[in-house]
Amino acid sequence: MAARNLTPRPLTVEELPPAMAAFIRAQAELRGLDRDPLPETTHGLRTDEETLGPRPGGRGLQTERHTVEMLLTPELLIISYREGGDDGGERIGPTTRVSFHRLAELEVATPPAGMQRRTHGSPPGPPKDALTVTSTPLGATRRTTRHVPTGSGPDVTRFREAVLAAQERA
Template sequence: MARNLLAGVITVDDLPAATAAFVRRQAAARGYEGDPLDGVTHGLRTDEDTMERLRSGPRVEHHTTELLLSPDLLVIAYRQGHDDRYDQVDPAARVSFHRLDQLEVAPAATGLRPRGTGGVPQGVLALTSTALGTTRRTTRHVPTGNAPEVATFRAALEAAVQLACR
C-alpha cells in the first residue's frame, strides 16, 4: 500500500463552512461552553492519500485531519474524501476536543524505528487525554508527516500544554 502525506498551516477561515459548523455543534453537544474555534492560534491540516492495488484496479482513499490549537483546547477534526462539497459534512466525520491541562504529547521520534519496537514512529503525533464527553483516557496517533510546519505546530502545542498545566 502506498501512502502520501501532505501537511500545511491552516486558519479557522480555511475550514469548509460545513466542517466549522459541525465542530461547533459537536462541542455544544459535549458540554463545551462557547465557540471552540474562537481564539485558535495555530492550525495544521494533513491530507493523507493511500493507494492499494486490487485486482479490479487501484483504490485510492483520501483522509483529512485538522488540528486547531487555542489557549485551552486542542480540536482534532477528521473526515474522509475531498472537500468537493463544502455544503455537506462527510457522514463519517469525527471531531474530538482535548483540554490542554489534561493532554500529554509524546516526545517526537528521532530516526526510523523498526516495526514492533514500540515508541512513536516518525511523522506521527501521539496525544493522550480524556477527550470532552468521554470518561476514558486514550492515546490517539495522528499522522502528520515531517514537514517544517509540523515541527512548528508541535512546538506551539507543547508550549501551550506546559502553560496550561502551570
Template structure:
C-alpha cells in the same frame, strides 16, 4: 500492500470548509462549549491518501483529512474522509483539554530509521469514557514543527 502519501500544512480557521467549521462548532456546543473556533491560535491540516492494489478492477484510493486546531485550552482534532463534513457521515471531532494532555516526542535511536509520521497525544477527550493515546498523522514539514512546538508550549502553560 499500499502506498501512503501525507501532506501537512498550516491552516487558520478561515481555511476550514464552511460545513466543517459548523460541524466543529456544533459538536462543541453539544459538549457545552462556547464557540470553540473563536480562540484558535495555530492550525495544521494533514491530507492522507492511501493507494491499495486490488486483484480485480485496479487500484483504489482512500483520502482522509485531519485538522488540528489549537486554542489556549483545547486541542481540537477533526477527522473526515472528504473535504466536506456534510458529505461524510463518519466525520468526527475530539476536544482534548490541554491541562491533561500528554504529547510524546520522538526519541533518537535505531528504531527511528524513518522520521516520525504522527504526533502521539494521550488524553481523555471531552465526552470520552477513558484515557487513550491518539496518533495524529503528520508529514515532515516546517509547519509541523511549528505546530508541535506550539502544542507543547500550550499544554505546559495549561498545566501550570
C-alpha cells in the same frame, strides 16, 4: 502494502470548509463547551492523506483521501477527521469525527517502538509523520491514545512546538 502520502500545511479557522466549522461548533456545544472554541484558535495544521491500495476483492487499485485538521486554542486541542480532500470531497459524512482535548490533561507521547519509523542504525524516536496524544476527550469516559497523521516538515515542527508550549502553560 498500501502507498501513503501525507501533505501537511498550516491552517487558519477562515480556511476551514464552512460545513466543517459548523460541525465543530455543533459538536463543541454537544460536549458542553460554553462557547465557540474556533475564534480562540492560535495555531492550526491540516494534513491531507492519500492512500493507494488494493481494491476489496483484489481487482486493481483504489485511492482513498482523508483530511485531518488540528486546531490549537489556549485551552484545547481540537482534532477533526473526514473523508475527502480539496477535489470537492469536503463533506461531512458518517465517518466525520471531531474530538476536543483539554491541554491540562493532554500528554504528547512517544509511541510504542513498533509504531516508530526507523532507518537502520538510527535511535528510536517519535515517528516523523504522526502526533501521538493521550487524553480523555470531552464527552468520553476513558483515556485514550491517538496517533494523528501529520506528515513532516517545518509547518509540522512549528505546530508540534506550539502544542508542547501550550501544554506546558496549561
